[in-house]
Amino acid sequence: MEALFFSAVVVAIAEIGDKTQLLAIILAARFRKPLPIIGGILAATILNHGLAATAGYFLARWLSGPVFQYVVGVAFILMAAWALVPDKADDDDVKSTRGFGVFITTLVAFFLVEIGDKTQVATTLLAARYQQIVLVTVGTTAGMMLANVPAVYLGEAAVKVFPLKAIRTAAAVLFAVMGVWIIAAAALSR
Numbered sequence: 001m002e003a004l005f006f007s008a009v010v011v012a013i014a015e016i017g018d019k020t021q022l023l024a025i026i027l028a029a030r031f032r033k034p035l036p037i038i039g040g041i042l043a044a045t046i047l048n049h050g051l052a053a054t055a056g057y058f059l060a061r062w063l064s065g066p067v068f069q070y071v072v073g074v075a076f077i078l079m080a081a082w083a084l085v086p087d088k089a090d091d092d093d094v095k096s097t098r099g100f101g102v103f104i105t106t107l108v109a110f111f112l113v114e115i116g117d118k119t120q121v122a123t124t125l126l127a128a129r130y131q132q133i134v135l136v137t138v139g140t141t142a143g144m145m146l147a148n149v150p151a152v153y154l155g156e157a158a159v160k161v162f163p164l165k166a167i168r169t170a171a172a173v174l175f176a177v178m179g180v181w182i183i184a185a186a187a188l189s190r
Helices: 002-015 019-031 034-062 066-083 102-114 118-130 133-154 156-161 164-188
Strands: none
Touching: 002 118, 002 133, 002 164, 019 034, 019 102, 019 133, 034 102, 034 118, 034 133, 066 118, 066 164, 118 133, 118 164
16 A cells, blocks of 8 residues: 555655646646546546556566666656756647547647656656556556646646645655665665
């Protein structure tokens, strides 16, 4: 259950102010149909994070031992630095999917924008750490929904309520603590 809970918390915090959350706000403002947008976000996240968690799981199986744990720990520390960098929405991601329904537009735009995003990389690292594809996928998907559903319903007001700099700092601290913890555990297991 630690994998599920920690994955949800880390991704929910990391997602606030992230490019995909800004995309959710753009989609909500453009289409004004929250349910198909939320459905598209859910489907895209399950697909994207399921693939990312699977990659992390098998990567950890292939590359095991203390050296790999050090690499995962350092990657989490790098994620901490990345979390401090603000994201900007790219309106072209929505424009390129015109002509499709709201659900398909959201699904395609979210899936593509999430590729290489902080939360996808975090999902890969969490699955490598916990060796749990399903629990990590469910946790990171729950975290994405916790951050994005209010953004869809409240639009820009949701982002204004939370101080984004403080949220990015909290996400960075979580990633850094996780990285140090993994490195310390690898060092102590020798």
